[in-house]
Amino acid sequence: MAALAALIFDVDGTLAETEEWHREAFNATFREAGLGWHWDQAAYAELLEVTGGKERIAYHIRREGLAPMTPERIAALHKDKTARYTARVAAGGIALRPGVRRLMLEARRARVKLAIATTTSRPNVMALLRAVGDVPEFDVIAAGDEVKHKKPAPDVFLAALRDLNLPAEACIAFEDTLNGVKSATAAGLRVVVTTSLYGGTGPFPGALGVVSDLGEPRAPARGLAGATPLGGVVTLNWLRGRG
Ligand SMILES: [Mg+2]
Structure with missing residues (x-):
């Protein structure tokens, strides 16, 4: 097995729970518009199967048997939601x-x-990385708007490997969905799954490991300074040990 030379991360659901910010922006919009709608996590998980924000609102109206809304009204709601989301991203x-x-x-x-x-498109990724701040530079960013076939096709991981100039055996990918796992393994990568709010609960066939998140070392118990347990924390050594 080649020595570990690179980590390749998915963004949505893996680096951050971006869908939660979308959900909260929708709910703030509905509140401000006096609609009395609220999408909880369970409802939103179902709504995520409908692609596109405006389509999601239209689906909600149909499913709930609500009074029809003009396309212009739906577009205005969606525009307001997008403004709230991007403002929140920009505000960090x-x-x-x-x-x-x-x-x-x-x-x-x-x-x-x-x-x-x-x-996700490169501008969205860059906006997110700027907003979270205080993260190391990425050596390579391969984005969905620059490859022919999106996940579960391997294209975007193959593009990352090409730009890293590394073989798949020297890298480990991080994903939160079955489609992501399929994409990474099709590119020949080992992949660790961090389960997310909307990424599904698996199974994730072919994954190197499935964890709730990458974990943080727990603070040592009072009086036991230095005896910090590292259980549940994904470190480079943990990854090498799984190899
Ligand atoms: Mg994801």
Whole structure:
């Protein structure tokens, strides 16, 4: 097995729970418009199967048997929602998932490269990375709007490997969905799944490991300074041990 040379991260659901910010922006819009609608996580998980924000609103109206709304009204609601979402991203009201920054910093120290392979467009990725701030530079960013076939096709991971100039055996991918796992494994990569709010509960065939998140070391118990347990924390050593 080649020495570990790079970590390749998916973005949505893996670096951050971006769909939660979309959901909250929808709910704020509905509240401000006096509609009395609220999408909880269970409802939103179902709505995510409808692609596109305007389509999601239209689906909600049909499903709930609500009074029909003109396309213009739906478009206006969606525009308001998008403004709320992007303002929140720009304001930095966004957090990386547990352990992401820690593992990235550990990789940087060990001269293990960092890459992104995402279905999201490059401007959205850059906006997110700027907003979260205080993260190491990525050596490579491969984005969905630059490859022919989106996940579950391997294209975006193959693009990342090409730009890293590394063989798949030297890299480990991080994903939160079955489609992401399929994409990474089709590119010949080993892949660790961090389950997310909307990424499904598996099974994830072919995954190197499935964890709730990358984890943070727990603070040592009072009086036991130095005896910090590292259970449940995904480190480079943990990854090498799975190899
Ligand atoms: Mg994802």
